[in-house]
Amino acid sequence: MRESGTNMTIKQRCLFVAALIGLGFLWSGTAYMMQVYRLLNFFDGGTVNLLACGLYYVCQAGGVGIVAFLFAKRPVIAGGRALPFYTSIAMVACSGIAMFSPSAGVVVAAGALLNLMIGALSALYLTRLSTHVPQRRRGLVFGVAYAFGSLGTWLISLPMDGKFLWSSESFFAVAALAAASLPLLRRLSALSGQHNDKPPRQGLSKKLMWLAAAVIFLIWLKNTLGFSFPLKSAAGGVQIEFTRSFYAVGLIIAGLISDKNRRWGAICCLAALAFPFAALALGGSVAGETTMWMLAYLFLGFLAAYRTLVFADISGKTALPALSALGLMAARLGEATGTLGVSFLTGTPLIVAAAIVFALVIAFFFPLYQKLYASPVSPEEMERQRFIEYVSRFGLSAREQEIFALILPGMSNAEIAGALYITESTVKFHAGNIFKKTGLSSRSELIADYKLGNKI
Numbered sequence: 001m002r003e004s005g006t007n008m009t010i011k012q013r014c015l016f017v018a019a020l021i022g023l024g025f026l027w028s029g030t031a032y033m034m035q036v037y038r039l040l041n042f043f044d045g046g047t048v049n050l051l052a053c054g055l056y057y058v059c060q061a062g063g064v065g066i067v068a069f070l071f072a073k074r075p076v077i078a079g080g081r082a083l084p085f086y087t088s089i090a091m092v093a094c095s096g097i098a099m100f101s102p103s104a105g106v107v108v109a110a111g112a113l114l115n116l117m118i119g120a121l122s123a124l125y126l127t128r129l130s131t132h133v134p135q136r137r138r139g140l141v142f143g144v145a146y147a148f149g150s151l152g153t154w155l156i157s158l159p160m161d162g163k164f165l166w167s168s169e170s171f172f173a174v175a176a177l178a179a180a181s182l183p184l185l186r187r188l189s190a191l192s193g194q195h196n197d198k199p200p201r202q203g204l205s206k207k208l209m210w211l212a213a214a215v216i217f218l219i220w221l222k223n224t225l226g227f228s229f230p231l232k233s234a235a236g237g238v239q240i241e242f243t244r245s246f247y248a249v250g251l252i253i254a255g256l257i258s259d260k261n262r263r264w265g266a267i268c269c270l271a272a273l274a275f276p277f278a279a280l281a282l283g284g285s286v287a288g289e290t291t292m293w294m295l296a297y298l299f300l301g302f303l304a305a306y307r308t309l310v311f312a313d314i315s316g317k318t319a320l321p322a323l324s325a326l327g328l329m330a331a332r333l334g335e336a337t338g339t340l341g342v343s344f345l346t347g348t349p350l351i352v353a354a355a356i357v358f359a360l361v362i363a364f365f366f367p368l369y370q371k372l373y374a375s376p377v378s379p380e381e382m383e384r385q386r387f388i389e390y391v392s393r394f395g396l397s398a399r400e401q402e403i404f405a406l407i408l409p410g411m412s413n414a415e416i417a418g419a420l421y422i423t424e425s426t427v428k429f430h431a432g433n434i435f436k437k438t439g440l441s442s443r444s445e446l447i448a449d450y451k452l453g454n455k456i
Contacts, residue, residue: 063119143255224338250301
């Protein structure tokens with residue numbers, strides 16, 4: 001079967017990536033929830049929270065880091081189909097051990113390995129967001145995919161009076177969903193460590209990337225601290241899986257806004273961080289606290305979209321897939337740190353800590369915003385970025401890029417041959433390769449596909 005990235009239209013690629021990420025998030029998220037409930041058979045709620053949102057999130061960050069390292073050092077392995085396939089198989093095995101082992105130690109260890117692989121699989125899938133999907137569609141593709149996973153987890157939890165994920169039968173649901181995702185892996189295109197023959201764009205410095213990672217880390221640290229503000233009335237009356245439906249709505253809205261304008265998406269993310277402080281004014285109102293609990297998950301969608309799109313865009317511009325999931329890595333480390341902080345802080349000290357972190361977010365956020373979104377970009381530079389993104393997606397060689405650049409303004413084969421001092425047959429040969437890689441059959445289709453992919 002030919003590679004998905006080279007024989008599909010833009011719409012088909014977007015649908016493929018949405019299905020890949022959505023189904024992957026559905027079954028891996030369900031496996032995560034299932035093993036968290038399994039931990040409650042051995043430990044109290046506080047300990048489970050430290051394991052699930054502390055240790056296991058660190059493991060997920062480690063999985064992302066491993067994939068990033070492989071893309072940098074062993075791109076053939078990281079970009080192939082075998083790694084996500086065998087990772088999925090191993091995740092199902094770890095899920096089974098976590099669900100059926102009578103030993104608490106074994107359950108914890110299996111959960112740690114499961115989450116390490118959840119991070120790796122998430123990174124492998126999110127890489128395709130930057131390599132297969134045009135920048136102005138990434139928000140919606142990601143939002144719809146994660147919304148599908150969130151809603152799916154909620155629906156799966158409904159049988160047995162909402163206790164299905166507590167039961168051993170839930171393992172078989174996870175295994176079936178994992179099996180359903182395997183055919184999609186057969187259509188994954190092979191990726192390399194870099195997607196074009198040009199060096200990474202120098203304007204995106206390492207300092208900028210560290211700044212972006214720091215902002216995302218602090219955002220999720222603040223969110224975790226703020227989410228722990230007392231909402232006692234809501235906590236006992238809102239099923240956590242049900243709140244994922246609000247998360248789904250937030251994801252789609254955030255995706256649409258971000259695709260319309262990345263600046264608006266960034267500002268909405270920052271505004272969402274003010275939510276916990278508003279919750280403090282509720283004063284024990286059951287209806288008010290329940291509403292705020294639901295809104296918390298709605299706002300969570302803006303944070304998830306921002307952490308993903310920042311590094312997906314950076315990865316697309318630099319043509320380095322290793323960068324695509326670093327936002328998820330920074331977020332998981334921020335959540336794990338916040339979970340540890342909440343275990344030591346309560347009441348006023350917790351509120352003060354959250355306020356300090358919020359101030360740090362603002363201090364780091366606006367320099368990043370200025371560099372990513374507010375700097376003026378010339379039309380020529382925008383067109384150059386669009387061209388690099390398009391040829392990167394299809395892996396065009398240096399000569400194919402030269403010929404493609406001359407096809408776009410409508411030059412004939414003879415004119416291209418004269419401009420590049422090569423024979424007309426050489427032009428035809430490379431043009432044929434371009435058509436094969438893009439899956440298109442004519443110059444008019446090629447030009448239309450390029451313009452559509454960079455304007456919508």
